[in-house]
Amino acid sequence: EIVMTQSPATLSVSPGERATLSCRASQSVSSNLAWYQQKPGQAPRLLIYGASTRATGIPARFSGSGSGTEFTLTISSLQSEDFAVYYCQQYNNWPPLFTFGPGTKVDIK
Amino acid sequence: QVQLQESGPGLVKPSETLSLTCTVSGGSVSSGSYYWSWIRQPPGKGLEWIGYIYYSGSTNYNPSLKSRVTISVDTSKNQFSLKLSSVTAADTAVYYCARVSYDYHGHYYFDYWGQGTLVTVSS
Numbered sequence: 138e139i140v141m142t143q144s145p146a147t148l149s150v151s152p153g154e155r156a157t158l159s160c161r162a163s164q165s166v167s168s169n170l171a172w173y174q175q176k177p178g179q180a181p182r183l184l185i186y187g188a189s190t191r192a193t194g195i196p197a198r199f200s201g202s203g204s205g206t207e208f209t210l211t212i213s214s215l216q217s218e219d220f221a222v223y224y225c226q227q228y229n230n231w232p233p234l235f236t237f238g239p240g241t242k243v244d245i246k
Numbered sequence: 247q248v249q250l251q252e253s254g255p256g257l258v259k260p261s262e263t264l265s266l267t268c269t270v271s272g273g274s275v276s277s278g279s280y281y282w283s284w285i286r287q288p289p290g291k292g293l294e295w296i297g298y299i300y301y302s303g304s305t306n307y308n309p310s311l312k313s314r315v316t317i318s319v320d321t322s323k324n325q326f327s328l329k330l331s332s333v334t335a336a337d338t339a340v341y342y343c344a345r346v347s348y349d350y351h352g353h354y355y356f357d358y359w360g361q362g363t364l365v366t367v368s369s
Binding site for chain 1: 283292293294295304306308309342344349351352353354355356357359360361362
């Protein structure tokens, strides 16, 4: 079973600053990784898939990178609407099995 | 615009079976381009994938829940359903249905989600 970890658990950032979130897999998942944003009381929203491809309608300030076991989500200049919890999610094997990371909460500094 | 909507009882007694249905609009569960999935989130905690189904009826489940989960599809109603047996308080969660898409690179992702429904397990 592949275990996902995310760091930090909480990231305090000022509006306009850059935020860098990390996700690590216990074994290689190639580029089979997605990122989601979740705000209180809402369903998660897809941001990135294939480690680096932005989903439809996602602003360019969100970018993903990495492959293998180390991945990063970068928000270049935090807007007020970006304060939320961010989850990474991997899939592996065929048929695919999915695992989510524990999440990183981005809050206002 | 694809929309998914969960429905079902909000309260289930311990040891009984949790049953939820997801109604899809703006898209078809019969499409061979997608899988249809259930995901849950205990209050204040993270996301847990439960399983998915293809229009043909083929399924795949989270190994940790496999012995208790059944996902089925009703193409005539454009719905898919979840049954989780022998529930305990640990199964209390917001349950989401979601669409699984994939691209030509073989990347899979959950692109459309329902709003979620809270199911509480309590006597």
